[in-house]
Amino acid sequence: MDSGIEGSDWGVTPGADNERREELIIRVLEYSATHGLSDMSLRPLATAVGSSPRVLLYYFGSKEGLIREVLARSRARQLEIVEQAANSGGNPIETLWRWLTDPGQIEIEKLFFEGCVRSLHDQDGAWRDFGSASVQEWLAPMRQLVTRTGAAGNTPYAPTLVLAAIRGLLLDLLATRDQERIEGAFESLIRLLRTEPEEPA
Structure with a gap:
């Protein structure tokens, strides 16, 4: 049988x-x-x-175990991209952005944001801690990116600010597909990071 x-x-x-x-x-x-x-x-x-x-x-x-494994792998894939950007030439934040917005990454980005949203409601199941882990795992390599960029205002909170900006723009791009507007906003972010802070009066 x-x-x-x-x-x-x-x-x-x-x-x-x-x-x-x-x-x-x-x-x-x-x-x-x-x-x-x-x-x-x-x-x-x-x-x-x-x-x-x-x-x-x-x-x-279990099904829950399978989902957690998939989510962990999707986070690992994105973290590899961040670490590769940190070791690349040129402006690493721009390199990261190009990799994240590559058409070949779209589906894994959707899965990433799905995990983040579900983790807000699922505190005990397969999605638990996904959002929190995806932030904590990125902060150290993001600090490398910000430092290597020589960004103005490089404070302890700069990696959080840049990470939030990149993820917000990426979510906007996935939702609206307004490439021109989002690329313009990203270029504005890069210009702001390059701006030297004003000397106190």
């Missing part, structure tokens, strides 16, 4: 088991970036990624 479990996922060596898990999470992340997570159902998800609900539960424990 068919158990509904893919035979290749059971009774395998630990190394192969980990490889299969990694393969599945990558597929689930791609699927979630396109379809979102709020209304995710295991059966259509499993079909889309070439697996079964029981196999997904075997690897991730």
